[in-house]
Amino acid sequence: MDIAKLTTELDQIERRVEDALPTLRSIDELRRFEAEILGKTGPLSAFVKAIKDFPADQRGQVGQTVNSRKNRIEARLGTHRDALQQQAAGAEQQAAASFDPTLPGEWREMGSVHPVTAVQWEIERIFVRLGFTIEAGPEMESEFFNFEALNIPGDHPARDMQDTFWLKNGMVLRTHTSPVQIRAMHKFGAPLRTLVPGRCFRYETLDASHECTFHQVEGLMIDRDISIANLIALSKTLLSEVMHREVELRIRPGYFPFVEPGIEIDMNCQICGGRGCPTCKHSGWVEILPCGMVHPNVLRAGRIDPTQWTGFAFGLGLTRLAMMKYGIRDIRVLNAGDLRPLVGAQRLAGAIIRE
Ligand code: FA5
Numbered sequence: 001m002d003i004a005k006l007t008t009e010l011d012q013i014e015r016r017v018e019d020a021l022p023t024l025r026s027i028d029e030l031r032r033f034e035a036e037i038l039g040k041t042g043p044l045s046a047f048v049k050a051i052k053d054f055p056a057d058q059r060g061q062v063g064q065t066v067n068s069r070k071n072r073i074e075a076r077l078g079t080h081r082d083a084l085q086q087q088a089a090g091a092e093q094q095a096a097a098s099f100d101p102t103l104p105g106e107w108r109e110m111g112s113v114h115p116v117t118a119v120q121w122e123i124e125r126i127f128v129r130l131g132f133t134i135e136a137g138p139e140m141e142s143e144f145f146n147f148e149a150l151n152i153p154g155d156h157p158a159r160d161m162q163d164t165f166w167l168k169n170g171m172v173l174r175t176h177t178s179p180v181q182i183r184a185m186h187k188f189g190a191p192l193r194t195l196v197p198g199r200c201f202r203y204e205t206l207d208a209s210h211e212c213t214f215h216q217v218e219g220l221m222i223d224r225d226i227s228i229a230n231l232i233a234l235s236k237t238l239l240s241e242v243m244h245r246e247v248e249l250r251i252r253p254g255y256f257p258f259v260e261p262g263i264e265i266d267m268n269c270q271i272c273g274g275r276g277c278p279t280c281k282h283s284g285w286v287e288i289l290p291c292g293m294v295h296p297n298v299l300r301a302g303r304i305d306p307t308q309w310t311g312f313a314f315g316l317g318l319t320r321l322a323m324m325k326y327g328i329r330d331i332r333v334l335n336a337g338d339l340r341p342l343v344g345a346q347r348l349a350g351a352i353i354r355e
Pocket residue numbers: 162175176177178202204209210211212213214215216256259262287288289290291292313314315316317318319320331
């Protein structure tokens with residue numbers, strides 16, 4: 001390369017810089033351009049490296065030319081940086097001066113928890129106040145915990161009460177939260193107060209009030225001299241606290257092999273006010289809280305002495321309670337993944353959580 005060609009190429013670089021400056025509107029853009037022109041792999045570094053290839057008598061002049069052009073370009077970019085920084089400071093000042101703290105804030109749509117979660121948290125708060133611990137158990141459960149330990153042996157007709165998903169490995173998807181009763185007894189012994197919210201699975205025909213995946217909350221209290229009166233009083237308090245009003249309940253005998261006596265507590269349907277609708281299968285009542293006194297065989301399976309201790313257990317239909325609370329007519333919308341039918345309920349649920 002000769003000096004004339006070098007000068008032409010330096011001219012071109014300077015022109016490129018001049019052309020680019022008006023398009024560089026932010027410090028970031030400027031920084032990127034600077035790196036392109038002045039960086040190690042840029043054209044100016046290549047010229048600096050090339051100085052040594054010129055004949056010795058020309059090197060001084062070439063060096064001077066390259067350095068002075070480099071300084072000029074650096075100065076030009078520096079001036080542009082100052083201008084951009086001033087502009088940014090001015091814009092900030094202007095924004096601060098035009099900020100009106102009396103204007104109403106921007107409305108942002110709030111997210112919310114799922115209605116079932118909202119009711120679950122509410123129930124947990126009530127029971128934690130009463131000294132209950134919150135437990136969890138596995139959703140894939142052994143036949144022993146799901147049935148046998150709950151006084152439902154293999155040949156017992158009560159196995160047909162809960163349509164079961166059997167897995168290839170011989171386990172089941174738990175059909176109820178009751179297996180955690182036994183797990184909690186093994187873990188804590190007596191006395192014991194525990195609450196177990198959780199997902200359950202049944203091979204059901206779906207309708208407005210039956211899903212194959214739904215939530216229950218198991219409650220278990222074991223102590224000395226626990227009676228069915230304690231259970232009924234607690235159930236009434238629980239349901240009216242969750243619904244935030246007195247609710248009409250119907251108590252009738254119920255059969256579950258793991259309790260004796262067993263009772264069913266139904267709530268009058270909050271969707272139709274008890275007149276009858278598809279949600280309550282036109283009966284005016286919704287099965288919500290089956291419960292009873294823990295069967296001695298179950299206490300034994302839990303390694304608790306039934307001559308010393310008594311207890312009650314319940315298996316609240318959490319999903320159905322959430323439907324009653326938020327006026328959700330069809331259980332299928334809860335798991336459908338379409339948020340639109342849930343929006344109203346979720347707003348209410350959000351309000352409850354923020355209370
Ligand atoms: C049981 O699951 C017993 N483990 C409850 C229990 C626990 C009784 C402790 C006594 C002592 P049941 O099958 O009735 O019982 O179910 C309990 C509640 O879960 C029902 O009242 C209902 O509200 C709800 N439920 C049951 N099946 C479904 C379903 N397919 N979809 C939605 N909710 C359901």
